[in-house]
Amino acid sequence: MITERGLDGLLVSQPENYRYLSGFTGSSGWLLISGSHAILATDSRYTEQAKQETQDFEVAQIRGELDSWLPQLASDLQWHELGFEANHLSFAAHHKLSESMKTKQLNLQLIPTTNLVECLRCIKEPRELELITKAVELTDAAFEQARAIIHPGVTEREAAWEIEKFLRQNGSEGIAFDPIVASGPNSALPHARPTERILHSGEVVLIDMGARIGGYCSDFSRTLCLGEALKAVSCQLSAIYNVVLEAQLAAIDKIKTGMTASQADRLARNVITEAGYGDAFGHGLGHGVGIAIHESPTLSPTSTEYLLDGMVFTVEPGIYITGLGGVRIEDVVTLEKGRAKVLTRSAKALQYVM
Amino acid sequence: MITERGLDGLLVSQPENYRYLSGFTGSSGWLLISGSHAILATDSRYTEQAKQETQDFEVAQIRGELDSWLPQLASDLQWHELGFEANHLSFAAHHKLSESMKTKQLNLQLIPTTNLVECLRCIKEPRELELITKAVELTDAAFEQARAIIHPGVTEREAAWEIEKFLRQNGSEGIAFDPIVASGPNSALPHARPTERILHSGEVVLIDMGARIGGYCSDFSRTLCLGEALKAVSCQLSAIYNVVLEAQLAAIDKIKTGMTASQADRLARNVITEAGYGDAFGHGLGHGVGIAIHESPTLSPTSTEYLLDGMVFTVEPGIYITGLGGVRIEDVVTLEKGRAKVLTRSAKALQYVM
Numbered sequence: 174m175i176t177e178r179g180l181d182g183l184l185v186s187q188p189e190n191y192r193y194l195s196g197f198t199g200s201s202g203w204l205l206i207s208g209s210h211a212i213l214a215t216d217s218r219y220t221e222q223a224k225q226e227t228q229d230f231e232v233a234q235i236r237g238e239l240d241s242w243l244p245q246l247a248s249d250l251q252w253h254e255l256g257f258e259a260n261h262l263s264f265a266a267h268h269k270l271s272e273s274m275k276t277k278q279l280n281l282q283l284i285p286t287t288n289l290v291e292c293l294r295c296i297k298e299p300r301e302l303e304l305i306t307k308a309v310e311l312t313d314a315a316f317e318q319a320r321a322i323i324h325p326g327v328t329e330r331e332a333a334w335e336i337e338k339f340l341r342q343n344g345s346e347g348i349a350f351d352p353i354v355a356s357g358p359n360s361a362l363p364h365a366r367p368t369e370r371i372l373h374s375g376e377v378v379l380i381d382m383g384a385r386i387g388g389y390c391s392d393f394s395r396t397l398c399l400g401e402a403l404k405a406v407s408c409q410l411s412a413i414y415n416v417v418l419e420a421q422l423a424a425i426d427k428i429k430t431g432m433t434a435s436q437a438d439r440l441a442r443n444v445i446t447e448a449g450y451g452d453a454f455g456h457g458l459g460h461g462v463g464i465a466i467h468e469s470p471t472l473s474p475t476s477t478e479y480l481l482d483g484m485v486f487t488v489e490p491g492i493y494i495t496g497l498g499g500v501r502i503e504d505v506v507t508l509e510k511g512r513a514k515v516l517t518r519s520a521k522a523l524q525y526v527m
Numbered sequence: 528m529i530t531e532r533g534l535d536g537l538l539v540s541q542p543e544n545y546r547y548l549s550g551f552t553g554s555s556g557w558l559l560i561s562g563s564h565a566i567l568a569t570d571s572r573y574t575e576q577a578k579q580e581t582q583d584f585e586v587a588q589i590r591g592e593l594d595s596w597l598p599q600l601a602s603d604l605q606w607h608e609l610g611f612e613a614n615h616l617s618f619a620a621h622h623k624l625s626e627s628m629k630t631k632q633l634n635l636q637l638i639p640t641t642n643l644v645e646c647l648r649c650i651k652e653p654r655e656l657e658l659i660t661k662a663v664e665l666t667d668a669a670f671e672q673a674r675a676i677i678h679p680g681v682t683e684r685e686a687a688w689e690i691e692k693f694l695r696q697n698g699s700e701g702i703a704f705d706p707i708v709a710s711g712p713n714s715a716l717p718h719a720r721p722t723e724r725i726l727h728s729g730e731v732v733l734i735d736m737g738a739r740i741g742g743y744c745s746d747f748s749r750t751l752c753l754g755e756a757l758k759a760v761s762c763q764l765s766a767i768y769n770v771v772l773e774a775q776l777a778a779i780d781k782i783k784t785g786m787t788a789s790q791a792d793r794l795a796r797n798v799i800t801e802a803g804y805g806d807a808f809g810h811g812l813g814h815g816v817g818i819a820i821h822e823s824p825t826l827s828p829t830s831t832e833y834l835l836d837g838m839v840f841t842v843e844p845g846i847y848i849t850g851l852g853g854v855r856i857e858d859v860v861t862l863e864k865g866r867a868k869v870l871t872r873s874a875k876a877l878q879y880v881m
Contacts, residue, residue, distance in 0.1 A: 199718075217809055218718045259619035264611075264639060267618045285618060334695065341688065347705070364553075364572045455571055 174289055175207060181252035182207040183289065184243070187261040189464045190290035192388065195227045203239070204230065210250060214242070239266055240273035248279045259285035288469070295461050295469040296483040301389060302507060305462065305485055308345070308391035309505050309516040311384040315339045316395060316519045323526055325374045325399055329354040332378075333367035340384050349383025349390035349466045360396070360499040363456055363491060374400035377410055377498045383466055390466045392487050393517060394503035398525045410500065413450065413492045414523050417500045420444035420490040421521070424458060425504070428488070430511040434476035441490040442474065450492045459487035462505055482508045485516075528643055529561060535606035536561040537643065538597070541615040543818045544644035546742065549581045557593070558584065564604060568596070593620055594627035602633045613639035642823070649815050649823040650837040655743060656861060659816065659839055662699070662745035663859050663870045665738040669693045670749060670873045677880055679728045679753055683708040686732075687721035694738050703737025703744035703820045714750070714853040717810055717845060728754035731764055731852045737820055744820045746841050747871060748857035752879045764854065767804065767846045768877050771854045774798035774844040775875070778812060779858070782842070784865040788830035795844040796828065804846045813841035816859055836862045839870075 175183050185191050185204035191213070192198055194206070199219040205212040213230035215223050223232045235242045247255050257267070267283065274281050297305065318339045323332050333354040340348055355365035356372045360379040372378055381394040396414065420441040427440045438458040445454045457473030462485050470478040470486055480486075489503030504517035529537050539545050539558035545567070546552055548560070553573040559566040567584035569577050577586045589596045601609050611621070621637065628635050651659065672693045677686050687708040694702055709719035710726045714733040726732055735748040750768065774795040781794045792812040799808045811827030816839050824832040824840055834840075843857030858871035 218716075221716060222718075257618075259622070260617050262618050263614050264616050264618055264621045265613035265641060268613070268639070285622070287619060338692070351701070362575065364576075 174293075175256065178256065178284075178286070178289075179254060180256040180284060180286075181254050182210070182247065182250065183256040183286065185258060185290060187258050187290070189468070190258070190261075190294070193290060193294050193464055195230045197223050197226045197230075198388070199223060199226075203235075203243075205246065205250070207250065207252065212246075214246070238269065240269040243270060244274050244277050244279050244281060247281055248277075253280055254282050254284055256284045256286040256289070258289075259287055291469050294463055296481060297463065297485050297507070298483075301463065302483075302485065304387040304389035305391060305505065305507075306516055308349075308384045308386040308389055309393070310518070311340060311343060311345055311386065312382055312391045312393035313518045314343065315382060315384070316380070316393065319380055320397070320524070320526055323354075323372065323378060323380075323397060323399075325372050325527075327372050329356055329359070329367040329370050329372070329378075332372070332380075336380070336382055340382065344386060345384040346388070347385055349385050349392065353379065353381040353394075355379045355499070356399075357498055358496055361493045361495050361497065363493060363499070363501070372399055376400075377414075377500065379499055379501055381501065381503065388464055390462050390464070391505055392462050392466060392489075392503060393505070393519070394489055394491075394501045395519060395521070395524075396500045396502065398523060399527075401525065401527070409494070410498055411523065413494070414500050416445060416448040416450060417490050417492055417502050418521055418523075421488055421502045421504070424488050424490065425506060425513050425515060428480065428506070428508070428513040430480060430482050430508050432480050434470045434472045434478045434480055435474055437480060438472045438474055438476065441488070445490060445492060453492045453494055454490060455493065456491065459489050459503075461486045480508060482511065484508050488513070528647075529610065532610065532638075532640065532643075533608060534610040534638060534640075535608050536564070536601065536604065537610040537640065539612060539644060541612050541644070543822070544612070544615075544648070547644060547648050547818055549584045551577050551580045551584075552742070553577060553580075557589075557597075559600065559604070561604065561606065566600075568600070592623065594623040597624060598628050598631055598633055598635060601635055602631075607634055608636050608638055610638045610640040610643070612643075613641055645823050648817055650835060651817065651839050651861070652837075655817065656837075656839065658741040658743035659745060659859065659861075660870055662703070662738040662740040662743055663747070664872070665694060665697060665699060665740065666736055666745045666747035667872045668697065669736060669738070670734070670747065673734055674751070674878070674880055677708075677726065677732060677734075677751060677753075679726050679881075681726050683710055683713070683721040683724050683726070683732075686726070686734075690734070690736055694736065698740060699738040700742070701739055703739045703746065707733065707735040709733045709853070710753075711852055712850055715847045715849050715851065717847060717853070717855070726753055730754075731768075731854065733853055733855055735855065735857065742818055744816050744818070745859055746816050746820060746843075746857060747859070747873070748843055748845075748855045749873060749875070749878075750854045750856065752877060753881075755879065755881070763848070764852055765877065767848070768854050770799055770802040770804060771844050771846055771856050772875055772877075775842055775856045775858070778842050778844065779860060779867050779869060782834065782860070782862070782867040784834055784836050784862050786834050788824045788826045788832045788834055789828055791834060792826045792828055792830065795842070799844060799846060807846045807848055808844060809847065810845065813843050813857075815840045834862060836865065838862050842867070
């Protein structure tokens with residue numbers, strides 16, 4: 174990966190990327206990697222932790238900002254072309270580093286790179302898939318719990334906190350993101366945050382949550398109806414629910430290894446567009462899930478990525494009608510032998526809670 | 528601030544900075560500010576929220592990455608010199624933006640700036656001080672609760688989770704950071720994370736936690752002794768406790784408006800060094816607290832910042848002896864009429880819990 178690109182070494186600064194390669198979970202660290210070296214550089218606060226968490230990397234204790242230690246270290250390693258992660262190094266840090274190299278008159282050049290480690294991360298190893306599967310199982314269990322908690326009279330915030338407590342008390346390391354519980358018109362906002370709004374009969378409630386196990390995330394959404402089946406929820410919302418479900422099932426059924434992520438997006442989008450709701454599906458079909466809750470691949474109309482066996486991503490079409498409400502159904506899937514295998518187990522048919 | 532520096536406009540991309548200026552709390556947005564314009568640019572996911580949260584900014588809906596919309600917008604505003612936050616824009620985003628401007632042959636230049644908004648943020652207005660004070664009161668209450676929970680037999684992780692639940696169930700919006708509960712030798716790691724280790728009589732336990740109210744943080748540390756006064760904790764740890772307490776009280780007593788932050792650091796560091804523990808105080812004396820848990824000013828041996836009335840920061844000396852344990856005592860103070868006023872109320876004398 175490094176020598177292919179004519180680099181002598183690569184500097185990795187993005188936290189999920191250095192965790193993926195080294196196992197180090199501290200919030201401040203740098204990897205320096207070449208064909209013959211694997212160094213994890215961190216400051217005195219983290220050196221003990223780094224030694225415990227990494228096997229393959231030599232831990233180097235550093236002090237001060239990048240420009241005060243990196244030029245000399247790279248020069249000692251006799252590197253001349255040093256790759257860095259251009260999406261993760263700030264303009265200011267790059268500028269200071271360049272100036273420091275000029276001042277020291279080192280024969281060392283900084284080469285911008287993008288997505289080198291991200292491309293490795295998107296294909297999951299069996300150990301990673303196992304952890305994601307455990308995180309998915311925990312969100313399935315939390316949804317069972319949520320169905321017991323959620324009923325008219327509870328506030329969105331109370332329900333979200335109960336979900337979070339369940340996840341945390343059942344093995345989630347923190348949470349993958351703050352749970353969303355969005356009721357009635359609030360469910361029309363794809364990034365709604367739980368409010369003091371009280372849930373009412375005859376409305377939908379959209380739940381979106383994620384757990385984290387062994388560093389790996391899950392992501393889960395379902396939309397419930399509040400109240401009795403026959404009286405509950407407007408006819409339009411029931412119709413929308415069926416369209417979203419049909420779109421989700423169609424995508425899962427037809428997604429194949431070798432497709433582009435935009436082709437996958439279109440599988441669901443076509444169903445929604447044909448039903449007349451194309452403009453109401455304002456986000457992409459899904460995203461990769463792993464150490465980060467959002468990672469490669471991105472399933473959207475403009476994505477150029479290819480879907481490959483071993484990838485893990487969400488399939489989550491949605492329809493959102495301002496003032497009325499929204500519906501989203503989200504599973505985590507993995508590509509295995511050319512097809513999507515669904516990891517999420519919770520039922521997807523329209524469910525009513527009293 | 529902007530015209531003084533010869534800029535036509537400033538692009539603000541750092542989340543705490545745009546929240547501070549506009550009130551917008553979404554995770555993706557940009558401010559464009561000049562003498563005559565105040566624009567908050569965000570994508571369709573956040574435009575409704577942006578309109579609700581900001582009064583003074585005109586909300587513009589954007590699509591795609593910075594380089595696809597900013598050059599034209601800045602050009603329409605007839606800006607030629609556009610400041611950006613060099614510590615917060617990535618090398619890649621800056622590069623793409625520059626290329627896009629060249630392609631479009633716009634008479635527009637990108638000028639790196641640092642700390643413009645951070646300098647405004649470090650002096651707190653009465654409304655901000657009020658929110659920080661509320662967050663500090665909540666950590667005081669959580670410490671009362673922690674003293675009731677923490678006893679030999681409980682694990683670090685259980686105690687940390689009880690503290691977090693107390694904060695969350697009593698008004699904290701999320702938490703300012705994951706609480707630290709570090710017992711025995713673990714307390715010697717300044718950035719310890721709670722483990723399954725069971726608390727034992729005769730040890731110290733270090734607690735570090737923060738709440739968030741109305742967007743503003745508090746930060747709090749105390750070190751407790753487990754067990755009965757006469758038998759508990761080695762003589763050395765009692766001695767260390769007294770040194771840390773003396774250093775903390777000396778700093779609070781002598782910090783004055785107009786000092787540099789490194790002079791303030793030295794007030795505590797001298798006490799610790801004279802007692803023979805200089806090498807065991809491996810971090811700075813404190814840091815500013817506000818929308819971010821760590822912000823300007825930085826109180827450390829190398830800081831060049833000046834301390835000014837209206838600043839809010841922590842005073843948190845510590846001594847850490849590998850294998851034995853550590854002691855840290857942390858209050859939040861504000862500079863008022865030239866002196867440090869302590870906001871934290873919890874007692875600081877050595878406390879024993881059974």
